[in-house]
Amino acid sequence: MQEEGIEGKTRSILISGASIAGPVLAYWLNRYGCKVTVVERAPAVRSGGYPIDIRGTAMDVVDRMGLLTAVQAAHTESRTLRFVDAQGKDIATISPYDLAANEERDVELPRGALTTLFYDLTKDSAVRYQFNDSIETLEDIQAKVEVGFKSGEHGSYDVVIGTDGLHSNTRRLVFGPEEPFRRDLGFTCNLFSMPKILSFHTGRSSIPNLDERQR
């Protein structure tokens, strides 16, 4: 459904990055009458990623986008978060429900599942997705931004928005290299998936039949 445009004008918007922020913004801007293009450097919406939580106000946004039932169906229902040292010894164990603002309503789902929901909601609307491409040049010319793409295409937009992640290409093009703005906090995080071999009992884990599996 498209609602009336802002001040009666059709504004053209370019969004860089089709992950979470990009398609959500595209949905709302399209709904309020803007002409939206989303450029994504990957050949399709990227499906991988770790589970992320949707809490509080974000659940209201998802609800207003008509996706409440779909995100609830994708809820992973993690039981325990365990932090271990280099020897695999527990440092801390946390129930995800202790972190939830509203245990009944908040959900956790794989990042790729969420991205796909947002993309599916917008792909058949007036939002135009331009995959396999990236912004190469940005130039303010009067009230417009002239954009040159890696593919050789050119476009003219009222607004360009960067939703291209931590090391944003859009931010680099506007503000320069990220190094002066970045402060390394000295933490490293590694996430991966593994087969479900653990069984959980009231927040603690055990590995049944381990000897059998090692044979």
Ligand SMILES: Cc1cc2nc3c(=O)[nH]c(=O)nc-3n(C[C@H](O)[C@H](O)[C@H](O)COP(=O)(O)OP(=O)(O)OC[C@H]3O[C@@H](n4cnc5c(N)ncnc54)[C@H](O)[C@@H]3O)c2cc1C
């Ligand atoms: C362990 C962990 C847990 C987290 N949990 C939560 C949570 O519970 N709740 C929460 O809200 N957030 C959580 N986050 C953060 C969340 O995952 C990110 O904030 C979110 O993915 C950012 O979305 P985004 O759309 O801004 O950017 P990204 O997901 O980083 O996507 C950027 C997109 O831009 C594209 N792109 C990059 N460069 C270019 C380019 N040059 N041209 C075109 N496209 C480009 C990329 O391919 C990608 O599709 C968590 C993060 C981690 C690491």
